Amino acid sequence: MRIGPYQLPNRLFVAPMAGVTDRPFRKLCKQLGAGYAVSEMVTSRPDLWDSLKTSRRANHDGETAPIAVQIAGTDAAMMADAARYNIDRGAQIIDINMGCPAKKVCNKWAGSALMQDEALALQIVEAVVGASAPHGVPVTLKMRTGWAAQAKNAPSIALAAEAAGVQMLTIHGRTREQGYSGFAEHDTVAHIKSRVAIPVVANGDVNSPQAARDTLARTGADAVMVGRAAQGRPWIFREIAHFLATGAELAPPTRTELKTWMLAHLLEHYELYGENTGVRSARKHLGWYAQSFAHPADDGAKAFRQRINTATTCDTQLAAVTDFFDEWDALGDWPAAPEQATLKLAA
Numbered sequence: 147m148r149i150g151p152y153q154l155p156n157r158l159f160v161a162p163m164a165g166v167t168d169r170p171f172r173k174l175c176k177q178l179g180a181g182y183a184v185s186e187m188v189t190s191r192p193d194l195w196d197s198l199k200t201s202r203r204a205n206h207d208g209e210t211a212p213i214a215v216q217i218a219g220t221d222a223a224m225m226a227d228a229a230r231y232n233i234d235r236g237a238q239i240i241d242i243n244m245g246c247p248a249k250k251v252c253n254k255w256a257g258s259a260l261m262q263d264e265a266l267a268l269q270i271v272e273a274v275v276g277a278s279a280p281h282g283v284p285v286t287l288k289m290r291t292g293w294a295a296q297a298k299n300a301p302s303i304a305l306a307a308e309a310a311g312v313q314m315l316t317i318h319g320r321t322r323e324q325g326y327s328g329f330a331e332h333d334t335v336a337h338i339k340s341r342v343a344i345p346v347v348a349n350g351d352v353n354s355p356q357a358a359r360d361t362l363a364r365t366g367a368d369a370v371m372v373g374r375a376a377q378g379r380p381w382i383f384r385e386i387a388h389f390l391a392t393g394a395e396l397a398p399p400t401r402t403e404l405k406t407w408m409l410a411h412l413l414e415h416y417e418l419y420g421e422n423t424g425v426r427s428a429r430k431h432l433g434w435y436a437q438s439f440a441h442p443a444d445d446g447a448k449a450f451r452q453r454i455n456t457a458t459t460c461d462t463q464l465a466a467v468t469d470f471f472d473e474w475d476a477l478g479d480w481p482a483a484p485e486q487a488t489l490k491l492a493a
Contacts, residue, residue: 150284156181161373179383190219355389378434
């Protein structure tokens with residue numbers, strides 16, 4: 147699997163998710179088996195480039211190559227400038243966001259709303275490719291199957307984007323109208339794969355090793371992209387990799403592994419965001435981790451979530467994680483019944 151000059155270690159990708167796929171999370175996913183990760187989307191508005199949020203999203207310190215940055219906007223010239231801005235800050239691949247279904251994005255005609263205006267979408271693609279090519283930076287495009295069920299125009303946009311110089315396409319198998327409801331359909335992805343010569347990535351409902359295998363088989367895609375299924379479960383990438391290589395399921399992570407990963411994730415998260423913002427923004431990640439634990443932690447996970455949501459310092463949040471695993475370790479082997487596994491963490 148290649149994107150321009152970059153040879154990737156595998157075909158398992160982390161989806162760009164605003165507020166989720168920051169640098170600490172991307173690094174952890176790569177450590178646990180993802181071959182490629184794309185940043186949270188960076189706005190094309192230059193008046194926001196000096197904001198703290200954008201500066202954090204443009205921070206790639208210690209991240210392994212290739213560094214991929216997603217940009218979003220509605221003006222071709224501004225999108226070209228955004229590509230140059232991020233290339234100057236280390237971006238090695240530029241991804242165009244034409245897939246975000248969020249209302250606050252689509253209401254400004256960015257994200258998947260661009261699919262309603264193919265002429266503008268192509269202008270943006272051409273401008274970003276033109277700005278990136280002199281630097282040897284490949285441009286990729288992420289989009290949905292269309293705006294609505296009656297307007298699945300991803301195939302026509304895919305062909306135009308390929309002709310304009312885009313070097314990889316990622317297709318989420320839902321329309322903007324669907325949001326994240328219902329089920330992803332990958333027939334459109336398969337159709338696009340049959341029409342273009344550049345790599346195609348399938349996204350949507352890749353939530354297990356078996357789903358990854360079936361999606362690759364059904365679409366003929368070159369790679370799969372995992373989004374929400376990696377929230378609180380970044381080890382899904384090593385599970386998928388093992389299953390695709392052997393046909394067997396990988397054993398679940400040990401408690402020692404889970405504790406090590408969570409604490410390392412927290413420390414890097416605090417380093418990027420500082421204490422006040424870091425403690426608050428880490429709550430969602432810790433809540434997702436708690437949801438992913440097997441049934442022996444169910445009752446303890448509730449107390450754990452209450453404790454992390456009331457923590458106001460890095461130390462108390464770290465202590466909540468450490469105490470949780472210490473009490474979990476004290477249980478020994480998994481009890482036969484979930485009710486025997488209640489953890490007594492104090493709120």
